[in-house]
Amino acid sequence: MPFRTLTSFVITTLLIVALGFGAAQEPIRVGVIGPFTGGFAAFGGYLEEGVRMALDELGNEIAGRPVELYVEDSRGDVEEFVTRVRALHERDNVHVIVGPVLGSEGMAVVDWARDSGVPVIVAYSAPEDVTMRQRTHSVVRSSWTGAQPMFPFGEYIAEELGFRNVVVVGQDYSFPHNQAGGFIRGFCAAGGEEVQRIWHPVGVDDFSSILATLPRDVDAALYVGGGADVITFVRQWHDFGLDQVMPLLGGSNIPDTTVLPELGDDALGMLSAMQYAEGLETERFVAWREAYEERYGRIPAATAEHAYTGLMMAARAAEAVDGNVEDRDAFIEALRTLEVTDAPRGNFTLDAYGNPVQTIYIREVRPREDGQLVNVPIAAIENVSQFGPYVGDPEAYMALPPDSSDYPPGVCADIELP
Template sequence: MKDRVIRLGSGAAALATLFAGLAFTQAAVAADKVKVGVIVSLSGPSAVLGQQARDGFELAVKELGGKLGGLPAEVIVVDDELKPDVAVTRVKGMLERDQVDFVVGPIFSNVLMAISKPVTDAKTFLISPNAGPSVLAGKSCNPYFFVTSYQNDQVHQISGKVAQDRGYKKVYLLAPNYQAGKDAIAGFKRDFKGEIVAESYVPLNTLDFQSELANIAALQPDAIYTFMPGGMGVNLVKQYQQAGLKIPVLSAFTVDESTLPAQKDAAVGMFAGSNWAPNLDTPQNKAFVAAYEKAYNSVPGSYAFQAYDAAKLIDSAVKATKGDLSNKEALRAALLKADFKSLRGNFKFSNNGYPVQDFYLTKVAKRPDGKFQTEIVEKVFTNYADPYAKECALTN
């Protein structure tokens, strides 16, 4: 047997060792199918984010012939309603009733923090196609947790570096009051050395920003940095335009392919930080964008691409282990290897299960066909590993 040594001893000890080896051999057989539980937000103001992730994942499975790693794939999709308690109940159902082999999701970090322990305690691999909180990247890293997006701080750090490089002296910061919002502000501050004129946190799912915009108008910063995903971003951008403000806006997830169909011209010219954009020039990305637009009649965003990559990651790991889903150590090694062609191009995992990748400044543009998308302006970081990986005790 590969990588297994049987040492002959005397009598019963030798027989025991032999039978243990035979039992191991019999157990190492391919499963008859792969079951994946996808848990994302599919209702409320942020539903479009979960819909993009679900659609991106399902598109990859469809392109793989309904299989993952050569095995028939059963994909179970549930709505976490952006409620941590609801998410825990539903993920436990997927683990105990459906007995899924992998859990993919969620979108929001507060939901991820709620489900991470029950999933990983069950020794089931949890693959996040979006949320990448700092608290799970360092000392609390977990061998059953992988991220196909980024560590939350990194996409926000892009705007901080750009603000610093462009000489902005005073910046107003605006984010929702939950883990990802705090990571956003921390990420921006990592490279920005100027003055923070205000650091404003609003409740998650806030849709009225009149008081914040009035404060911005009074303070007159050189730039605004904001992280407002989903419906929050839609309303903020519309209200910003209505307020007649002309202050440069840097952001992450406030203006992206999930929000642009609603924001439209109000978002054109606004900047964002990302690990990807629809116009990223790789052959696999061009094919993905065309296939996604054909299937769903909309421009894919990072939520869709990262979930698509999550499916390809699972496919590569199941293939590498020849369908033996019971061998968790081999599955982890295969996931860590990331032996698939990511839509983003160059990509690998750090020891903490978070990606090492390039990051870009993007800008909202209106395409000749009337649709809106983010487009790459410049590369800001190359092969960038998150700063928390050094605190993780896991090894590659």
């Protein structure tokens, strides 16, 4: 389309002339996209805070070039997301996107990046296929897949606590399915016997019927999901007296920073696993956490750390190519081979598929000195891959069906592990 090329050429030329700058001062344009309004706005808030904090630390400059930030609101609506992500590319011409936090957004961004080739660093969105079956070269993660922290969690529960039978309750969609799938594989590999699963639609404000029919002859229950359902579930767990019957384990974002104040004492002592723990006491993390709290007046959530790290990854990769982010292939190559040493949560590298191979923390909810509840790491399992026990043979894992409401099977004897 020559006319369009001509139009953009004229506009670009005018801009350059008007600004009077050479190409060296041309800014690096970074797109940030996530839900800033609507039902998932909390995630968007942390996303933006994390990115801005990283940018400030960099002095708003990457590899000698100034940085321009373009923030777009997806409202948690996929259609809006698709339009906005196109705006970042087609209108703002960003060099890299740090963003999607919701599952549906993650899947949509892969689909789009496959055509556009724009480098994307997924900051929270957890569907494993973003860096597995649907992966594309320009998309990497600073975050996780749904099953990743649950492999070691299942092992820990079976090995350290000696539990053999667990019942999983969760929201009926892909992320909780994936969390349960990871848990089952780890649990079974470490000697577990059976995991039963009970699913409910998102947005149930009443769990009493599920709680009343819950099997009582198991060692523990595990709740997987997120959002408002977590608060209702945990509260009713206590209201209906189940806390007297068996321990309640948490999926990765059950005792999440965003909901912990609402759960209050009901969450005390709850075990869970994630690549992030706000109660981590390493020197690096404490400094970062204190700077964050100083700046924003609240405890950082995982999304904030992953967004911060995502922007740092973009910066280091840009430095590796001497700021020449226009050379997209080299930039993506640098991104994928990065040794990430800027992550407050701990160092990691990316696997061949673009997902971090990272430390997973087993965490317990405890009050800290000022009385606020935090997840304190009680064990750390290093170098956990998104493929869990299949780390030696990723292709075998990807050849299996994706985790669903009833896959992998819940009886450990029926599962073949490598």
